[in-house]
Amino acid sequence: MSGLALRLSRCLLRRAAIAVAALAVFAAPASATTIERVVSDGGIEAWLVHEPAVPLIAVDFAFVGGAVQDPPGKAGTANLVAALLDEGVGDIDSKTFHARLERKAIELGFSAERDTLRGTLRTLTENRDEAFEDLRLALVLPRFDPIDVEINRAQIVSALRRATTSPTEIANLRWWQAAFVDHPYGRPVDGTLESVPTITIDDLKGYTHRVLALANLKVAVVGDIDAETVKKMLDRVFGGLPAQPEMTPIAAVAPQGLGQRIVVKLDVPQAVVTFGGPGIARKDPDFMAAYLVNHVLGGGAFSSRLYQEVREKRGLAYSVSDSLIWLKHTAVFLGGTATRADRTGETLLVIEKEIHRLAEDGPTADELAKAKTYLNGSFALNLDTSSKIAALLVQLQLDDLGIDYFAQRPQMINAVTLDDAKRVAKRLLGSGLLVTIAGRPEGLVSTTAD
Numbered sequence: 259m260s261g262l263a264l265r266l267s268r269c270l271l272r273r274a275a276i277a278v279a280a281l282a283v284f285a286a287p288a289s290a291t292t293i294e295r296v297v298s299d300g301g302i303e304a305w306l307v308h309e310p311a312v313p314l315i316a317v318d319f320a321f322v323g324g325a326v327q328d329p330p331g332k333a334g335t336a337n338l339v340a341a342l343l344d345e346g347v348g349d350i351d352s353k354t355f356h357a358r359l360e361r362k363a364i365e366l367g368f369s370a371e372r373d374t375l376r377g378t379l380r381t382l383t384e385n386r387d388e389a390f391e392d393l394r395l396a397l398v399l400p401r402f403d404p405i406d407v408e409i410n411r412a413q414i415v416s417a418l419r420r421a422t423t424s425p426t427e428i429a430n431l432r433w434w435q436a437a438f439v440d441h442p443y444g445r446p447v448d449g450t451l452e453s454v455p456t457i458t459i460d461d462l463k464g465y466t467h468r469v470l471a472l473a474n475l476k477v478a479v480v481g482d483i484d485a486e487t488v489k490k491m492l493d494r495v496f497g498g499l500p501a502q503p504e505m506t507p508i509a510a511v512a513p514q515g516l517g518q519r520i521v522v523k524l525d526v527p528q529a530v531v532t533f534g535g536p537g538i539a540r541k542d543p544d545f546m547a548a549y550l551v552n553h554v555l556g557g558g559a560f561s562s563r564l565y566q567e568v569r570e571k572r573g574l575a576y577s578v579s580d581s582l583i584w585l586k587h588t589a590v591f592l593g594g595t596a597t598r599a600d601r602t603g604e605t606l607l608v609i610e611k612e613i614h615r616l617a618e619d620g621p622t623a624d625e626l627a628k629a630k631t632y633l634n635g636s637f638a639l640n641l642d643t644s645s646k647i648a649a650l651l652v653q654l655q656l657d658d659l660g661i662d663y664f665a666q667r668p669q670m671i672n673a674v675t676l677d678d679a680k681r682v683a684k685r686l687l688g689s690g691l692l693v694t695i696a697g698r699p700e701g702l703v704s705t706t707a708d
Contacts, residue, residue: 291641291664293307293661293664294307294308296489298488299493300492302472302475302477302496304477305477305478305479305651305654305661306480306485307478307647312482313384314382314383315379315380315381315479315482315483316380316481317479317491318376318379318477318480319376319496320376320656321376321474322374322474323373323375323468323503324374325442326372326443327465327468327469327505328445332449332456332461333446333449333453334446335462335465336375336469337370338454339462339466340375341413341414342406342462343368343377344396345402345406350395351401358388358392362381362382362388363382364379364380364385364389366378366379371447372447375470377393377397378645386483386491394496397470397495397499402463423524425528425696425697426594428522428524429530429694431446432522432532432696433532433533434446437513437514437590437692441509467500469503470503471503472501473501473502476652476656477652478648478650479491480644509587511587512536513588514692515692516535516690517690517705519693519704521703521704522696522697526696527598528597529599529695529696531594531695532592532593533580533593533594533691533692534592535691535692536686537582537686538589540589541657541658542589544678544682544685545584546671547674547681547682548685551620551686551687553629553632554616555580555612555613555687557579557581562579564579564595564609567612568595568608572604574605575595575605578593578595579595580592580593584657599699600700602701602702606702614687617687618684618688619680620676620679634672637667
């Protein structure tokens with residue numbers, strides 16, 4: 259069995275054991291979820307939801323930094339770090355550490371995003387002490403053994419090679435590159451075929467030293483654990499990290515290339531289209547109105563305008579959607595679809611027409627009312643397991659939305675008026691689009707050099 263297959267097998271075994279305990283962790287509505295702010299003796303903060311009904315503990319955390327802190331020319335460093343933190347630790351090699359996690363059904367994982375390096379820990383309550391120690395070792399004493407580095411590097415390079423023939427990956431990557439020229443957001447989080455082979459063990463150690471620090475740490479804990487125990491856990495697990503990060507300043511930036519279309523020729527049956535433009539920041543007073551407008555346009559529901567016009571009325575694509583993406587230094591709205599090469603032009607024309615129509619006229623009163631009902635009702639789906647709650651609590655901290663957000667959210671949604679929605683629709687959708695297409699779309703060519 260390959261190294262990747264073995265790791266996946268072990269991960270699935272641990273998840274299966276934990277899932278048995280997690281099936282019915284939270285059936286209460288969002289309004290009934292009590293969040294407590296806990297601060298350890300060492301000054302480390304976490305948000306806690308204490309739920310003793312099921313013997314499971316979920317810990318989620320994030321370090322602000324992420325892939326934007328990759329060294330120059332070393333895109334993919336954060337991603338490789340994330341792949342290696344749950345390998346060997348301290349005086350325990352990778353094989354022994356994996357066996358140790360598997361023996362107690364402890365699930366430990368890390369991932370890199372543009373702005374954050376995230377981690378998750380899932381454990382049964384009876385194994386919490388060993389699980390917390392395993393997490394401490396992974397953060398404070400990662401080994402970065404050469405053999406583990408090369409195995410994970412090879413897996414990443416293999417995935418990057420596969421991505422060079424994936425129209426979805428190509429269209430998305432090209433969009434970010436064109437939208438954020440000469441900015442870290444334009445670099446792929448996973449790195450490139452050129453950059454990943456150049457990442458050294460010193461680069462990995464340097465990244466962890468610079469980014470994994472207490473001042474840029476956000477933590478959430480959900481499950482069968484009380485506040486006093488959480489306080490002790492925070493100091494034990496995270497207390498050995500540096501107090502302050504040493505990060506490179508990142509400039510605020512807006513998407514570029516609006517009005518351009520970039521076609522990347524690829525011999526595939528369908529053409530994949532990625533489209534987008536400037537978004538609205540999460541802390542902007544207009545965000546909730548933009549969130550509702552986006553839902554009307556293509557926010558994932560079957561009733562959205564793009565879904566109805568592109569799929570239901572014309573059968574141009576199986577799916578089409580868009581979403582708001584907010585990052586620390588920018589915000590975008592981004593959408594996509596896949597369609598037949600000979601109908602790509604028609605599909606893109608319909609998308610552009612609907613975006614323009616919504617920007618000019620805004621949503622109808624009925625559309626806005628339905629969007630409010632849907633977004634208020636569907637939010638509870640993010641709160642039906644300990645894992646979902648923990649992840650959401652970390653995101654709320656990163657977004658600086660306040661510990662009372664669950665209670666405030668329905669009021670913020672309901673407060674959006676039709677006039678607000680029409681004004682914000684023009685602001686959100688009226689700046690033009692950057693479009694990237696991977697495939698051989700008939701009759702469409704780049705309107706900029708590629």
